[in-house]
Amino acid sequence: MVQSAILGFPRIGPNRELKKITESYWKGKASVDELLKVGKDIRAANWKLQKEAGVDIIPSNDFSYYDQVLDLSLLFNVVPERYTKYDLSQLDTLFAMGRGLQRKATETEKAVDVTALEMVKWFDSNYHYVRPTFSHSTQFKLNGQKPVDEFLEAKELGVQTRPVLLGPVSFLYLGKADKDSLDLEPLSLLDKLLPLYKEILNKLHAAGATEVQLDEPVLVLDLEKSAQDAIRKAYEYLGKQSNVPKITLATYFGTVVPNLDALKGLPVAGLHFDFVRAPCQFEKVLSVVDKNQTLSVGIVDGRNIWKNNYAKSSELVNKAIEKLGADRVIVATSSSLLHTPVDLENETKLDPEIKDWFSFATQKVKEVVVIAKNVSGADVKAELEANAKSVAARAASKRTNDEAVQKRVSSINEKMATRAAPFPQRLAEQKKVFNLPLFPTTTIGSFPQTKDIRINRNKFVKGTISAEEYEKFINSEIEAVIRFQEEVGLDVLVHGEPERNDMVQYFGEKIQGYTFTVNGWVQSYGSRYVRPPIIVGDLSRPEAMSVKESVYAQSITTKPVKGMLTGPVTCLRWSFPRDDVDQKTQALQLALALRDEVDDLEAAGIKVIQVDEPAIREGLPLRAGEERSAYLKWAAEAFRVATSGVQNKTQIHSHFCYSDLDPSHIKALDADVVSIEFSKKDDPNYIAEFKDYPNHIGLGLFDIHSPRVPSKEEFISKIRNILKTYPADKFWVNPDCGLKTRDWEETKASLTNMVAAAKYFREQYKK
Numbered sequence: 001m002v003q004s005a006i007l008g009f010p011r012i013g014p015n016r017e018l019k020k021i022t023e024s025y026w027k028g029k030a031s032v033d034e035l036l037k038v039g040k041d042i043r044a045a046n047w048k049l050q051k052e053a054g055v056d057i058i059p060s061n062d063f064s065y066y067d068q069v070l071d072l073s074l075l076f077n078v079v080p081e082r083y084t085k086y087d088l089s090q091l092d093t094l095f096a097m098g099r100g101l102q103r104k105a106t107e108t109e110k111a112v113d114v115t116a117l118e119m120v121k122w123f124d125s126n127y128h129y130v131r132p133t134f135s136h137s138t139q140f141k142l143n144g145q146k147p148v149d150e151f152l153e154a155k156e157l158g159v160q161t162r163p164v165l166l167g168p169v170s171f172l173y174l175g176k177a178d179k180d181s182l183d184l185e186p187l188s189l190l191d192k193l194l195p196l197y198k199e200i201l202n203k204l205h206a207a208g209a210t211e212v213q214l215d216e217p218v219l220v221l222d223l224e225k226s227a228q229d230a231i232r233k234a235y236e237y238l239g240k241q242s243n244v245p246k247i248t249l250a251t252y253f254g255t256v257v258p259n260l261d262a263l264k265g266l267p268v269a270g271l272h273f274d275f276v277r278a279p280c281q282f283e284k285v286l287s288v289v290d291k292n293q294t295l296s297v298g299i300v301d302g303r304n305i306w307k308n309n310y311a312k313s314s315e316l317v318n319k320a321i322e323k324l325g326a327d328r329v330i331v332a333t334s335s336s337l338l339h340t341p342v343d344l345e346n347e348t349k350l351d352p353e354i355k356d357w358f359s360f361a362t363q364k365v366k367e368v369v370v371i372a373k374n375v376s377g378a379d380v381k382a383e384l385e386a387n388a389k390s391v392a393a394r395a396a397s398k399r400t401n402d403e404a405v406q407k408r409v410s411s412i413n414e415k416m417a418t419r420a421a422p423f424p425q426r427l428a429e430q431k432k433v434f435n436l437p438l439f440p441t442t443t444i445g446s447f448p449q450t451k452d453i454r455i456n457r458n459k460f461v462k463g464t465i466s467a468e469e470y471e472k473f474i475n476s477e478i479e480a481v482i483r484f485q486e487e488v489g490l491d492v493l494v495h496g497e498p499e500r501n502d503m504v505q506y507f508g509e510k511i512q513g514y515t516f517t518v519n520g521w522v523q524s525y526g527s528r529y530v531r532p533p534i535i536v537g538d539l540s541r542p543e544a545m546s547v548k549e550s551v552y553a554q555s556i557t558t559k560p561v562k563g564m565l566t567g568p569v570t571c572l573r574w575s576f577p578r579d580d581v582d583q584k585t586q587a588l589q590l591a592l593a594l595r596d597e598v599d600d601l602e603a604a605g606i607k608v609i610q611v612d613e614p615a616i617r618e619g620l621p622l623r624a625g626e627e628r629s630a631y632l633k634w635a636a637e638a639f640r641v642a643t644s645g646v647q648n649k650t651q652i653h654s655h656f657c658y659s660d661l662d663p664s665h666i667k668a669l670d671a672d673v674v675s676i677e678f679s680k681k682d683d684p685n686y687i688a689e690f691k692d693y694p695n696h697i698g699l700g701l702f703d704i705h706s707p708r709v710p711s712k713e714e715f716i717s718k719i720r721n722i723l724k725t726y727p728a729d730k731f732w733v734n735p736d737c738g739l740k741t742r743d744w745e746e747t748k749a750s751l752t753n754m755v756a757a758a759k760y761f762r763e764q765y766k767k
Contacts, residue, residue: 002317002326004372005057005296007213007250007272008164008336009046010361011064012523014343018042019527022065026527032091039065043150047159049362054369059213060154060161061147062336065091066098066526069174070117070130072166073097076196077141078132080178086112090143098130098526100706116706118176118680119525121618123217123253125303125339126532126574128525132175134186140196148203155208163204164336167216167249168197168238169230174218187230194237201244211269212245214238219262220254220274222623228262239267248272252298252335254622255281263288272296275316276303276334282316286323294328295320300367302335305520305534305576307359307394308367310374310387317375331372337361341520341531354515354536357394400580402513402538409588416595417640419670421648423695426672429649433607434560438765439719439733439758440491442698444655444675445564445610446503446738447481447496448747457501474499478553484748486557489755492608493561495553497740503566503612504574508533510545511593514575525705528741534576535586541593544600551604562653563601563609568594568638573615583619584630587638594642602646610653611643613669614737617656636668643671657700657737663693672696677736679703679718687725698732701757702750704739709749715757728765733758 012018021038024030043063050058064071073079074094083093087110088101095101097117105111118131147163154161168190177184204212216231223231239247246269255278256263263271270293273285289295297320299313313331320329343362347355359367370383394400419426460470481496500506508514514533521529550563566574568590577586594611601609616635621628643652654669657677666674675698678686690697701718702710710718722731733754739747 002321002372002376003056003330004054004368005162005330005332006050006055006059006337006365006368007215007252007298007302007333008059008062008338009050009365010338010340010342010523011042011046011062012342012521012529013038013042013045014346015519016521016529018065019529022527026095032089035065035091039063040153043153044157047154047157047161050365051159053365054373055365056372057211057330057332058154058159058161059164059336060150061163061165062338063150066094067128067130069132069166069171070094070098071146072171073130073132074143075146075200076171076193077143078134078138078175079143080117080133080135081137082114086110086114088112100703100708102706102708113708115708116680116703119705123220124618124620124622125253126522126524126530126615126618127339129174132171132186133178134172134175134184134189135178135181136184137181138189140189140192142196142199145200145203147200148207151204151209152207160208160210162211162213162248163209163245164213164215165197165200167214168193168234169227170216170218172230173227187226190230190234194234197234197238198241198244201238201241205243205245209245211248213248213250213272215250215252217250217252219251219256219259220278220622223259223262228259231259231262232266235266235268246270248294248296250296252277252302254278257281257284258623260284260288265290268293270294270296270330272298272330272332274298274334276301279316282319286320289324289328294330295324296330296332298332298334299371300331300333300364302333302337302364303339304579305340305358305360306579307357307387307390308364308371309391310367310371310384313371314374317371321375326376329375331368331375333364333368337364339522340364341517341522343519346519347517349518350515353393353397354399356390357536358534360520395580400537400578402540405513405538405540405589405592408592409585412588412592412637412641417637417644419640419644419646419648423670423672426648426651427696430651430672433649434492434651436491438728438762439731441733441755441758442490442492442562442675443485443494443735443751444700444704444738445494445497445562445612446500446740447494447498448742448744449498449740450744453477453498457499474549475552478549479556482553482557482561486559488748488751489759490751491559493553493557493559494564495549495561497564497738499549502530503738504571505531505533507545507566507571508575510543511539511541511571511590513537513539513589528705530574532575535572535578537578539586539589539593541596545597547597547600547604547606550601550606554606560608561606563598563606565594565597565601565609565611565642567611567613567616567654568642569619569635570613570615573619584634584638587634588641591638591641595645598643599645602650607649608651608653609643609646610655611639611671612655613639614655614657616665632665632668636665639669639671655737663690667693667695670695673698673732675732675734676700679736687722691725691727693730696730696732697726698734699726700734700736701754702735704735704737704742707742707746709746710753712753712756712760715754716760719757719761723761728761 250272477498
């Protein structure tokens, strides 16, 4: 009998219950007991859902109040010293490490002022994890027993689970050395860390766990021999321990073939592979599955929302059964379902034709069960017939193809992707237009999305206020943002984006070929959830999308106002893309739609246009080689197609957050000015990499994901360190990212201090 398994389930709750209670707790409006109760209720509902669906192997410890990697840092005491001196609870320490903490002293609490740890993308997904930070003084020890507690919690509810932990090698490999321990190689700490894994596995075994899932996603990267050796060392150690649960070693997001030698002969009970992202690895990975091991076939997509093709999936699983036997094969999700919305049944407004093509986390649970039953010989004829009908209907739908769009994409040539003149000539013309001071200041785009903005947007969507009333409200918000920026002394302004719900969804709603959900929320980081649009057909722009607001903002100030757009690759990557058309084609379709918008903005008098591409790095194939080279080429081409139709005097900006992009990759975009997330970087070599970058750069100076307000002196210190390496005449002063998630009070204070620091250096350079 083939078993079914889920690698992880969304922890946000069907109606974003976790976000609501967490943010209430941060604001002091909810108690810790209320927060913990909501978490417990979500876990119980998730376990119940999977058990009732008939899943054989149900995960636990896939829940987190912030981030699963951060949980592990806290569990193993990988807590930098700056967080340990405030007598914070474990939960508050977790939040301080994730988002920073700044509060005044009270009669019962110490004053706290601590920055967050670095946050980076989880492989090539839009999820962000908090990066473990190690030092020579790191002392591994167990802080509590979260995996055990949640296993026992499920057991008490009558659900036997398989606890999930990030494996020791991935935990170390994905971390970094603290700025005071830059000579430390995190993998060198493996010998000290492994006893902690043994200890937690012993505790799980004593609690009644019979199996455990250890995730080693780094196996899909280009691993050095030392990292491959570390995998062997770790699992030869853990797999031979007594009184530990059976270990399933799981990988996902790509092929493990180049690292297969690290897996051969390991004393683990099972291996999991992702055959959605890398079906080509099937035959080769079978060669490393020993006769006593199970093969977990990741065949239900944990990263996208398209309905599974039962016939196709069953065919692959049956091949595994032919090789190994039914008792050694498990049907599973390709990865955790963390990256998908919770339940399609919450979508009551989707077009029924399109809704029939989709599958969210709850539906994917059922897909895993049906495939397992089908290959085991159970009667699921009705489910198979309904599935085949849905798959065929999507393939035949006229809604997916637009010949005019396809023809326009085929006409793209090199001239369309090339600016009229090289950067030095453009810069000379732009200086005459803008006459900006040294250290020009700007922001990245959005300003706080207040409760009033959300209420009025909701009223407009529901039709309780007219379009004219809503436009009047939006214009009043734009004017308030413009006046504040003038008052604080920013040089290049933005309109604040009060009309936008999300930087991708807003444009997607105005581009033909997209569809949208009401409750399709997915966690991006912490309490930040996004509702990715879904690309269902060829993409085109019927009319202008952002010109009206930009023109109004520019009409009420003499300072330049940036037109704000989201780039083609980011629109693609932060959507659920089609799986029947390659991503290059989808990106170029979006590029043409945005090119029309850029041209319209310029024609309307907007002289600075920012086209954000924070997702370019995210989309980078995980391994070096032809696929990565091809991606970088078409991603840069898509950006240039969108932006190269303008005159030399029009200044093109772009923005990257949590990107770690190589300067050569950024250079290929040929933007006049780029801004890069930088505030949590503590490696001085990162600045040096950009020393010879020819165009202009703004390195982000404060973390917009934290409520903490840096002082003027802190800004001065950061800028001074940058200027040791980076030339002053090419340096812009700006935050890390947009200010949408921040409150106005902290936004005003942070920007005031930032501008004051820029003015300080202008005076210094005059001297």
